[in-house]
Amino acid sequence: MVKRLSPRGPDIIKYTDRYFVKTRETVGRFGDKDVTYAIFMRRPVCFAPRLMLNWLDAVTTERNAKISIDTRFKEGDWVGAGDPLIYLSGSFHALVDLETLYLQRLGAACVAAYNAYTMCATMPKVGFVAMDARHCAGTEMSEMMAYAASVGSNAAKNELNAKGFIGSTNDATSSYFGNNKGIGTMPHALVGYAGSTLRAAEMYNEAFPEDDLTALVDYYGKEVTDSLEVCAKFLKLANSGRLAVRLDTHGGRYIEGLDMASSYAVLDQHCPRALREYRSEAELRWLVGTGVTAAAIYHMRDSLDNAGFPKVQIIASSGFGPEKCRVMASAEVPVDIIGTGSYLPENWSETYATADIVAYDSIPSVKVGREFLINKRIDQDQDTHKNS
Secondary structure (H helix, E strand, C coil), rough: CCCCCCCCCCHHHHCCCCCHHHHHHHHHHHHCCCCEEEEEEECCCCCCCCHHHHHHHHHHCCCCCEEEEHHHHHCEECCCCCCCCCEEEHHHHHHHHHHHHHCCCCCCHHHHCCCCCCCCHHHHCCCCCCCCCCCHCCHHHHHHHHHHCCCCHHHHHHHHHHCCEEEEHHHHHHHHHHCCCCCCCCCCCHCCCCCCHHHHHHHHHCCCCCCEEEEEECCCCHHHHHHHHHHHHHHHHHCCCCCEEEEECCCCCCCCCCCCHHHHHHHHHCCCHHHHHHHHHHHHHHHCCCCCCCCHHHHHHHHHCCCCCCCCEEEEEEEHHHHHHHHHHHCCCCCCCEEECCCCCHHHHHCCCEEEEEEEEECCCCCCCHHHHHHHHHHHHHHHHHHH
16 A cells, blocks of 8 residues: 655655744753643544554654554544544654644545545445546645545445445555556547547457446537447447446536426436425536436436446546535435545635644643643543443
């Protein structure tokens, strides 16, 4: 499994907040103390600490510093807002300049894991593919988000027997999902290059004859026509369940064969209660609007089934985050796999993890307003003692 453990050594000074560097120098001059940090977040999360802990272990080992890490939850556990995730104890001199960098490896991963869990739990019969890489700010974030997706996915698998995430789209992060290679067939660029959806599928099949085939079918705005043409051409793959069509229809238009009125009719036929509930404007758009909607997926399923291709799978992508997945689940859409990068935290300020020192040389002390961190530690320790 990939492990990015930089920065290390003197590079830490370059990337940490300057006031922590100066504090370390000050403590080195006036004398060290043992401290305990409480690390927490201000919103509910799914605990995903591995990248942080791996980095922290490597750096403190390099510094020959003995630290104690008290993780109050297991990887994948749900954690409430304000509940301390970790109590970190050791030399103030050894730890003080590491805060910036270990928090970077914790907060966003925990929120992304929470979002991934929510999506998998909401649609337990659907497989998910992590397509976030090109929306990430570099390779380190890409790895963090793939790790987070695997944590949330595994939690949903363990708790709900969900299918969860089946892979990511690049080789570097595929090991988080038990794979050796990334998942994917073709982008829109190949379809445009080939000149037709069918020709792109033929090219791919010729280049990778042993692979299953997924045809991206929205490039020319003929999702149904092109899907059926590909199915007819690759009949053996279609009948063996090794062919899929991927819907990624642009939000500016309806899928081929639908408009607003017919979208309502399709959904009313298959899941009328989905339209009987109160719906926000966004929810209605995901049900019967433009782009990849519940009605569009039902329409594609009907078209494939009526043409004699019941084993051809449907892959949907385009804006599938936790809320869209919840709406799709309420409409019981017949989708097999969802490609998503939308488990990435939408509101980045929610990803900020915080570390506060709560004890100096075993004497409790914390800034005013954060006394709850000390009280929670006492309460948790008492509960642990009672249960032991």
